Amino acid sequence: MTSSLVRGRPRHATAHIRVRVAHALVGAVAGAGWLALPVLAAQEPATASPPRAAPAAPQDDESSAVDLILPVAVLGAAGVVAAYSYIRRGRRASGAASSLPAAPTPAGSDRRARAALVEADDSVRASEEELPFAAALLDERTLAPFRHAVHTARTELSAAFALWHRYEEGEPRDPGDRGQTLAGVVGRCAEAGRVLDARAGELDRLRRPEVGPALDVAEGAFRRLTARAAGARATVPELRERYGPAVGARAAGCAEEAMDRLVFATARLNEARRAADSGEKGRTVRQLRAAEGSVAQAGILVAGVDRTARRLGEAAALVSAALTGAEAVLAGARATGTPVPSGADDTLAAVRTELTAGPYDPLDALRRITRALVRLPGARSGVLDTAADLVARAAVGEAEDFVAVHRGAVGADPRSLLAAAVRTLAAPHPVEAAVLARRALELAERDVRAHGLPESDSLGTTGAVLGGVLLGEEPDGGPPVSFGGPETRGRFRTG
Incomplete structure (x- = not known):
């Protein structure tokens, strides 16, 4: 259940405002009635004695009192409306202010930039790793847009790392400029991810209509690499003997x-x-x-x-x-x-x-x-x-x-x-x-x-x-990482 504090004002504060507004309205009406009572009493007809001629001066006083009723009432009502409007504006301003997101702290911006760099770097690396398998099934002209996407993403990522390196070395020194630098890091990383995300679905459509050929390619690469790995293991004792432990x-x-x-x-x-x-x-x-x-x-x-x-x-x-x-x-x-x-x-x-x-x-x-x-x-x-x-x-x-x-x-x-x-x-x-x-x-x-x-x-x-081959989100290690940015690289989830 959402706390009333999240909406910007406690409930008991709202109740107090309503009570004060009601009191103000009642007070205004009572004041206007009190001003009107003498006039109303003077205008009531006499029931016990016949009417008599009144002196001229009292008639002028009664006319003045009658003339005052409407202005006083209008002023009182206007004051009540103004007070109520002021309170309402205060409530709206308070609610709007409380609904605004808190300004990011330097430490929060730092963590966000770090996470963006890691995520973008992982996306570029995973996309680069998949391209050789795609190249075994697609001609170079078809593959060119995907190579270009990886190159563009790598360029954006390199610029983000350059900004971050300057930031880590203390440049710029102004706190506002440093905040802008971190925003630039996050923005560059987001663009790198966007470029890769935009091509991920298209690569799937080209690679996945028939999985048999892709499976044959992967099995062939596996067999060749197994032979090379055996050779690498045989090289280790030679390196140890020649160059030390x-x-x-x-x-x-x-x-x-x-x-x-x-x-x-x-x-x-x-x-x-x-x-x-x-x-x-x-x-x-x-x-x-x-x-x-x-x-x-x-x-x-x-x-x-x-x-x-x-x-x-x-x-x-x-x-x-x-x-x-x-x-x-x-x-x-x-x-x-x-x-x-x-x-x-x-x-x-x-x-x-x-x-x-x-x-x-x-x-x-x-x-x-x-x-x-x-x-x-x-x-x-x-x-x-x-x-x-x-x-x-x-x-x-x-x-x-x-x-x-x-x-x-x-x-x-x-x-x-x-x-x-x-x-x-x-x-x-x-x-x-x-x-x-x-x-x-x-x-x-x-x-x-x-x-x-x-x-x-x-x-x-x-x-x-x-190694980042799997995202580690599920009991069997999670979905495999594939070509794409943060929005698409983990798309091969179960279900």
Whole structure:
């Protein structure tokens, strides 16, 4: 039951107003009657004695009294009406004011912007993941509007992240301008979602008339990826032996998560095939879309292992040349009297020691070399520039993969830093981009730990929820995420 306070005024206050208005009306009528009594009494005819001629002066007084009755009555009534109207206006103004929504607080606007960024980023990522499966069934001309929608949404999202990054750094400083910045973040995210929502139904109409071909495509992608995942698992011991336990542990984690997603995809593909054989089109589509999302994430994880192995090999081939180039830069700085960063010599000496001490991470070695010399003239030339670019791309790629396959738990801050790293790398400022990407990865890993790692289950459902393949709204993990914005991406719900 709705409280009377929500409507703007307590009931007892309304009753008091009515009583006061009634009292005012009665008082006005009584006052007018009291003024009229003497005149009315003087005009009553005598019943006991015959009429006598009255003096002239009393007749003038009686006429004056009669003339006063109407003005006094009118004034009294006008006063009552004015008082009543004033009270009514006060009531209406009070009710209107209470019905207005409360102005958002800075903390509320901040939370809203964060949620909008996460939701828009999830929508763009899920839409990008579905396009390869659609491309296997549709020609490029038919698919072009959907690629354009994803590109437009990505552009709006990038602008929103840029606004948010400035806001996080304290710009602008004026509270009003900061509120406008947050409104701009939410508006950009809403536009990204709107663009994707507008195309979601059309993609369904093109993809879903016959689910059989789409199911064949997903099963083919699953089989190819299963073979690649086996190769990635075989790569892990080699990486551990060559580059040390830390590198091996990261690669092993990616390979294990890839297998978890493939287990989930196996179960959902089997369910989709059974549903298709039974003629249950809605259930087939739901299970198929879940399998597609899981296959896409397994592909990201397997590709991450392969890409890491390749970049580690490239980095190992560069370390010695980078050390020589760094020492030359330091010597040139000393020759010209340029201040040398503190600790630069120690960093280079430590890396040289690692080269002969056993397995080491060559990407980490290059990162330390390039970061130690970033402010010196010559640090952005030759082999050092190549090394900085390789390190930055590896760091951005690792952070990107982690966010993509754990988006069910990753918040706005690591996503914003990752977007900033991408912009900084394009500037190009590779050393700074690598720093931002590493920080983004640290925050994303923190968010996943705070969320809680999923308990292992035989069907891989908890991993799919953590990865954002499922929305987690129902006992079986919820609807699969599909192409679209916030209004449509979870449309394959049961019922």
